[in-house]
Amino acid sequence: MSRLGLAIAVLVACTPALASSLTRTEAEQLASVSAPFAVTREHVTGDIYHYQFDLRAGSTPNARVRVHRVVRELSPWRPRPAPHAVMLLHGDFANFVTNFVPSLGNPASPAPGLAPYLVSRGIDVWGVDRRWTLPSADGDISDLGGMGVHQAIGDTAVALAFARATRTVTDRAPGRIVLGGFSHGAQLTYAYAAADGRHVSAIAALDIYYDIAPEDAELRALACANAAAGREALAQGVTDSSNSFFITAGQLARSAPEEPSPLFPSYTNRGVLLTLAGLTWWFAPYTPLYHLSAPSLDAEGHVTGLRESSEDRVSAWFASAPPHQSMRETADFDEIWCGTSPRPExxxxxVPLFYLGAAGGFGDHGLYSTTRVSSSDVTTLVIHRFGPERVAEDFGHGELLYAEDAPALAWGPLAAWLLAR
Structure with a gap:
């Protein structure tokens, strides 16, 4: 165990103020940190480093809470103190690294990453991976069926408590921190803050809705149909919502872009990538013209290129996806949208809320959820390039993380809001 890890273990055991804010389960899980746990350190850029902690959380094959921290260092394992902190939750077919530090992904992305950007501006960045990101392609997934939103909320609470304990050691700052998330990570952010929220001082939701507006009845009907399909799959014993399609599409677009695609033989591998990214609403119409990346369209509506995020960045995002994903979590999220089962309200x-949307993603459809919270401190920003007549080509969902202009259009406003917390 590193010197930092040992200090954290001692602190967790000896800080009554922190311990008193934990549930029995959280306290038991944090107490396990006093035993040796896996911790790694790797260089990001300049004096910025990435730490990864694996905390055991049970006896099943993937019962770990994987916590990340990205910091500037004064010396090895000695973070530069920062008065502001945020924990970021990843979206689908991703983990913390591939969404927020993509230069460390496999394959590595040329995208600089939201986490290093925030760190360079004096913000201590944390993250936690959901358990379905942990097993390898041929790993043991016998516990995948239990990985739902309830478990993710509990793991988020443990990760936040661990971050607060660590910051007490390294920054002399034991206070609550901001929780933020991208895509379904933002839906989980809403759910945690509504169900628990004791560890957070504010929340930031990047391009998602939680409550669907009355005028979006068709979107709610889609969520209800998807929830029913997910529950039926679970009843039949299907627990893995595999990411192999995204991985294969990304890998082939990188290795043989002009070859015919084995996924869609009438397309090239590059064509599949462009279609998945630019016409995402064909298979995932979360909004009527939802897309991951802003497409350039020809007269017939075919994607000829990407406007905002390079193909290198998008293909790396797809290719670096974890191989597995939880069908139960997917069904749980759809049921939250459907609104037919008990859920955190x-x-x-x-606490203060910042909603950051992308016009071609969830965009304006995410604004209704911001009116449903009890907070009087709500800030919203939806990034538009064009008017409503060109939403099919506008700033896409993934652009918040991977666009060339993301630092100026999205990360700068988010950093300013975080620094004001």
């Missing part, structure tokens, strides 16, 4: 959220 947004009215319980009283």
């Amino acid at each position: 947004l009215a319980k959220i009283r």
Whole structure:
């Protein structure tokens, strides 16, 4: 165990103020940190480093809470103190690294990453991976069926408590921190803040809705149909919502872009990538013209290129996806949108909220959820390039993380808001 890890273990055991804010389960899981746990350190850029902690959280094959921290260092394992902190939750077919530090992904992305950007501006960045990101392609997934939103909320609470304990050691700052998330990570952010929220001082939701507006009845009907399909799959014993399609599409677009695609033989491998990224609404119409990346369209509506994020960045995002994903979590998220089962209610959220949307993603459809919280401190920003008549080509969902102009259009406003917390 590193010197930092040993200090954290001692602190967790000896800090009554922190311990008193934990549930029995959280306290038991944090107490396990006093035994040796896996910790790694790797260089990002300049004096910025990435730490990864694996905390055991049970006896099943993937019962770990994987916590990340990206910091500037004064010396090895000695973070530069920062008064502001945020924990970021990843989206689908991704983990913390591939969404927020993509230069460390496999394959490595040329995208600089939101986490290093925030760190360079004096913000301590944390993250936690959901358990379905942990097993390898041929790994043991016998516990995948239990990986739902309830478990993810509990793991998020443990990760936040661990981050607070660590910051007490390294930054002399034991206070609550901001919780933020991208895509379904933002939906989980809303759910955690509504269900628990004791560890967070504010929340930031990047391009998602939680409550669907009354005028978006068709989107709610889609969520209800998807939830029913997910529950039926689970009843039949299907627990893995595999990411192999995204991985294969990304890998082939990088290695043989002009070859015919084995996924869609009438397309080239590059064509599949462009279609998945630019016409995402064909298979995932979360909004009527939802897309991951802003497409350049010809007269017939075919994607000829990407406007905002390079093909290198997008293909790396797809190719670096974890091989597995939880069908139960997917069904749980759809049920939250459907609104037909018990769920944490947004009215319980009283901390400040920042909603950052992308016009071609969830965009304006995510604004309704911001009106449902009880907080009087709500800030919203939806990034538009064009008017509503060109939403099919506008700033896409993934552009918030991978676009060339993301630092100026998205990360700068987010950093300013975080620094004001």
